Amino acid sequence: MTTTGDTRARILTAATELFRRQGYAATGMKQIVATAEAPYGSAYHFFPGGKAQLGEEVVRTSGAAYLALIGELFGEDAGTDPVEATREAFLGAAATLESLDFADPCPIATVALEVASTHEGLRRATAEVFASWIDALAGSYASRGIGSARATATSVIALLEGAFMLGRANRSPEPVLTAASAAAAIVAGALRN
């Protein structure tokens, strides 16, 4: 049924947006269904495991969406210069940060820090999503002649996440713009080695 699918999708979208703006712990099921304009019972109908199940699905769904984005930005059609592709990705991310009014462009970062020591299932979901991004980026780097591709990809993803943190705290895209040059330098250094 279209309506059923719509309600479920609206709940997922609302939860994703609330988590990236205010985190996991501060977000209750009530606010999620209200934001989704869904009946209260529908959240537990679609997600009988409650907020933990919804949280894990948000992490995996938005993780997959970002994996696709990495494919677009760093895939075979994305030109062959990994240094410039990396710089462009950061410049785009800075614009996204601003367009989101400094909600987190990364849909799993806040949740990842909140749950790392407290919710084992959610922690694993965030770890698997981060690993999928690093694998995809490392694959692209390796195919473009970067030797230590996985280490390079790990550092580039870490730098982006940290730059989002500083940018959000400052309500400014500047840390992400600054990090664009550093990310390009990391990749350029790995290309020479």
Add this chain to the structure above:
Amino acid sequence: MTTTGDTRARILTAATELFRRQGYAATGMKQIVATAEAPYGSAYHFFPGGKAQLGEEVVRTSGAAYLALIGELFGEDAGTDPVEATREAFLGAAATLESLDFADPCPIATVALEVASTHEGLRRATAEVFASWIDALAGSYASRGIGSARATATSVIALLEGAFMLGRANRSPEPVLTAASAAAAIVAGALRN
């Protein structure tokens, strides 16, 4: 009075530890005073502004402690090679991450992401602390011949924060160890320019 000072300090310490392990939103005043082994009323006696006041004080107090640590690691007595000092700082941070059983070595990171879009006073406190760290590191870099010292310091702090995020999600020091080389490369690149 010694006891009064002790109770206040114990509450601050307990809040700092809980925030770095489970974040701001998930931590209630009840858990803080229980962890501090303090009477419940004492939290509001010492922090009449409640959790928001306590949160801001945690951010500023632990921010100042980390500023002192940056002074130790990158001050005039810390040798003159900024590349090696940076690498050593990351290697030490990786060990700290593990020794904390993957609670956040950064005492303000989780809070910073949680409050950036929702608690203006706390957001400002985190922004000021990040700026104080970047200023201190940039000062050290500048005195050692790095031209774009502030941009370099911003990227190094961002990389460390993001590496903590990946390390916590993975329950592994490996992302921070990996980032040590990337951080050294960023600083070495800035030294050449």
